[in-house]
Amino acid sequence: MDKESLSFQTIFESENKSEINQKIFYTIFHKSPVMNSITDAITGKFIDVNENFIKFCGFSKEETIGKSSLELNLILHPEHRAEIIQSIKEKGYSNDVLMEIRNRKGEIKWVSTSAHAININGRDCFITAMVDVSERKKAEEQLLEANKKLEIVNVELEAKVDERTKKIIENERRFRNTLDNMLEGAQLIGFDWRYIYVNKALEKQGKYSKEELIGYTMMEKYPGIEATEVFKSIQQCFNQRVAIQMETEFTFPDKTVGCFELKIQPVPEGVFILSVDITERKKAEKEIKQLNDSLEQKINERTNQLASVNKELEAFTYTVSHDLRAPLRAINGYAKILQEDYISALDADGQSSLTAILNNSKKMGELIDDLLAFSRLGKLSSTPSEINMTGLVKTVIEEEMVGITNDVLFVVQNQDLIPAKGEQTLIKQVWVNLISNAIKYSKYKPKAIIEIGSYYKDNQVTYYVKDNGSGFDMQYYNKLFGVFQRLHSQDEFEGTGIGLAIVQKIIHRHNGRIWAESVLNEGSCFYFSLPTINS
Amino acid sequence: MSPIEILFVEDSIDDATLTIRALKKSGLSNTLIHVKDGVEALDFIYRKGAYASRNADEMPKLILLDLKMPKVSGIEVLEKIKSHPLYKSIPVVILTSSKQDPDIKRCYELGANSYIVKPVDSDNFFQTIKELGMYWMILNQPPF
Numbered sequence: 001m002d003k004e005s006l007s008f009q010t011i012f013e014s015e016n017k018s019e020i021n022q023k024i025f026y027t028i029f030h031k032s033p034v035m036n037s038i039t040d041a042i043t044g045k046f047i048d049v050n051e052n053f054i055k056f057c058g059f060s061k062e063e064t065i066g067k068s069s070l071e072l073n074l075i076l077h078p079e080h081r082a083e084i085i086q087s088i089k090e091k092g093y094s095n096d097v098l099m100e101i102r103n104r105k106g107e108i109k110w111v112s113t114s115a116h117a118i119n120i121n122g123r124d125c126f127i128t129a130m131v132d133v134s135e136r137k138k139a140e141e142q143l144l145e146a147n148k149k150l151e152i153v154n155v156e157l158e159a160k161v162d163e164r165t166k167k168i169i170e171n172e173r174r175f176r177n178t179l180d181n182m183l184e185g186a187q188l189i190g191f192d193w194r195y196i197y198v199n200k201a202l203e204k205q206g207k208y209s210k211e212e213l214i215g216y217t218m219m220e221k222y223p224g225i226e227a228t229e230v231f232k233s234i235q236q237c238f239n240q241r242v243a244i245q246m247e248t249e250f251t252f253p254d255k256t257v258g259c260f261e262l263k264i265q266p267v268p269e270g271v272f273i274l275s276v277d278i279t280e281r282k283k284a285e286k287e288i289k290q291l292n293d294s295l296e297q298k299i300n301e302r303t304n305q306l307a308s309v310n311k312e313l314e315a316f317t318y319t320v321s322h323d324l325r326a327p328l329r330a331i332n333g334y335a336k337i338l339q340e341d342y343i344s345a346l347d348a349d350g351q352s353s354l355t356a357i358l359n360n361s362k363k364m365g366e367l368i369d370d371l372l373a374f375s376r377l378g379k380l381s382s383t384p385s386e387i388n389m390t391g392l393v394k395t396v397i398e399e400e401m402v403g404i405t406n407d408v409l410f411v412v413q414n415q416d417l418i419p420a421k422g423e424q425t426l427i428k429q430v431w432v433n434l435i436s437n438a439i440k441y442s443k444y445k446p447k448a449i450i451e452i453g454s455y456y457k458d459n460q461v462t463y464y465v466k467d468n469g470s471g472f473d474m475q476y477y478n479k480l481f482g483v484f485q486r487l488h489s490q491d492e493f494e495g496t497g498i499g500l501a502i503v504q505k506i507i508h509r510h511n512g513r514i515w516a517e518s519v520l521n522e523g524s525c526f527y528f529s530l531p532t533i534n535s
Numbered sequence: 536m537s538p539i540e541i542l543f544v545e546d547s548i549d550d551a552t553l554t555i556r557a558l559k560k561s562g563l564s565n566t567l568i569h570v571k572d573g574v575e576a577l578d579f580i581y582r583k584g585a586y587a588s589r590n591a592d593e594m595p596k597l598i599l600l601d602l603k604m605p606k607v608s609g610i611e612v613l614e615k616i617k618s619h620p621l622y623k624s625i626p627v628v629i630l631t632s633s634k635q636d637p638d639i640k641r642c643y644e645l646g647a648n649s650y651i652v653k654p655v656d657s658d659n660f661f662q663t664i665k666e667l668g669m670y671w672m673i674l675n676q677p678p679f
Contacts, residue, residue, distance in 0.1 A: 318637070329655050337553075
């Protein structure tokens with residue numbers, strides 16, 4: 001025994017035992033932090049209660065003594081009380097029964113109750129001890145609540161996880177479905193060259209069903225594939241783990257050939273290959289190329305044909321120039337002999353007939369010469385160069401005015417003309433024809449004025465020759481530039497009708513434009529455009 | 536017989552008639568000999584066939600040569616003339632129907648001295664022939 005126990009022992013032994021017991025009991029009962037009470041076992045009425053009990057229940061000691069717990073309405077659930085009584089009856093005590101107590105203020109608290117049967121001075125009593133466990137209970141409830149919440153969260157979480165899983169499965173299913181059904185062929189090849197996955201398009205492209213491919217190696221399915229470009233690329237992708245894009249021609253075991261566009265990508269399992277069948281496209285491209293080739297060949301043939309036709313035409317014009325001119329020369333020559341040596345033998349009628357023969361043969365000669373000159377335009381070609389228009393036009397005016405007796409005034413706008421790019425000899429011919437026309441068609445005017453000028457328009461130089469001569473009727477404009485088309489009679493103005501056709505041909509050869517304006521009896525203005533010297 | 540001054544090679548009777556007339560009017564036809572094609576021209580030059588007995592010293596001062604002739608063309612005759620040791624120095628004037636004749640260029644390359652386009656208008660033709668004949672006959676002294 002320890003020292004303190006010993007000291008109690010001493011106290012017990014030294015004093016009157018019963019007195020001591022009473023003191024201890026009193027102290028324990030009244031001063032204990034536990035709520036203690038003594039009740040009559042039969043009536044249930046309180047015989048004594050301690051300070052804590054009073055404090056706890058809110059009733060004074062006087063109000064409590066002599067009343068039962070039921071009378072004070074302390075017990076929330078009487079069945080708990082009955083349970084305690086039953087236990088005491090059976091065992092003589094009841095331990096740690098949890099029950100709810102309502103105090104005077106109506107506050108409800110949880111208590112743990114233990115009770116013992118006790119006989120005090122021949123009277124059966126219960127001595128009851130209650131401990132306030134509200135805080136504990138509250139903590140428990142909070143825990144329970146927290147647990148419940150946790151449970152709910154758990155359930156929700158589980159539901160969410162389920163949902164996610166479903167979605168993932170759905171996504172995978174969808175992805176799988178997309179992969180299965182997309183137009184590009186898709187295949188997954190393991191590092192051992194075995195097919196792990198193929199989609200429907202690949203079954204079609206590869207000419208094997210899924211069942212025939214999965215689990216087999218490429219070499220088993222396509223003997224000889226080791227020698228192909230595709231094989232080397234897959235191998236490269238296996239080793240270097242780089243994506244490869246390629247176009248390839250592949251010969252199948254049945255000897256058919258297909259063209260494919262391949263994207264080989266490294267994946268953890270091996271390689272994933274996307275393939276597009278471009279056989280038809282290639283075929284179409286080939287056909288287009290062949291078509292183009294044959295077209296080119298046809299164009300060449302046509303060009304050659306055209307060249308030979310041109311040659312024939314040249315030969316023809318040459319023949320015309322020789323063979324038509326020879327008899328004409330004879331007609332003219334003999335008529336001339338008649339005129340010179342035998343004119344006196346003819347009467348007036350005969351003489352005028354002879355003159356007509358001479359004039360007509362001469363005219364026909366001119367027509368042939370003009371026709372030849374016109375056909376020759378297509379052959380001439382020298383490189384275009386800068387032309388000093390002012391100088392050229394001055395020369396042409398001087399040449400064309402030789403033998404002209406009427407009064408003609410030339411006005412060159414701004415003294416100078418804008419230079420242009422062209423073939424000098426041809427452009428000179430244009431000026432010759434236009435200026436001689438202007439002179440010719442002004443011959444009946446007492447004072448002819450011919451204005452020549454130039455201006456820039458639409459990245460070209462436009463020139464014009466304007467006269468105050470006889471002009472022409474604009475309703476015949478469409479015939480103006482035609483070969484051998486004339487808008488005036490031979491009696492009025494001589495000419496073969498080839499001049500403007502030649503002018504138009506020359507201007508068109510320079511990618512220029514030619515047009516005219518006129519008012520009958522007031523004059524005409526002819527315009528033509530040429531490339532600038534910078535073009 | 537006076538010495539031959541002009542050798543005139545022309546197959547067309549009409550052209551020949553008109554040309555000879557023009558020359559006659561200029562007083563140049565007396566010493567002219569007209570041959571009717573390239574073969575005859577070569578016979579004359581090389582003293583063969585009908586001209587085998589021709590006097591070798593008789594050298595024309597001018598040759599008027601038509602280009603378009605059957606059998607042997609004017610070009611071939613020109614070639615022969617210009618490769619002949621004596622004849623090559625005689626001036627040759629080409630007669631052609633068109634100035635667009637592609638053979639003209641070739642003629643100059645071969646050594647032709649001039650050319651005349653036979654115009655339809657006989658006035659012009661006569662004038663040209665006259666001037667040309669005079670020029671070569673009178674102003675242009677042959678080298679021998």
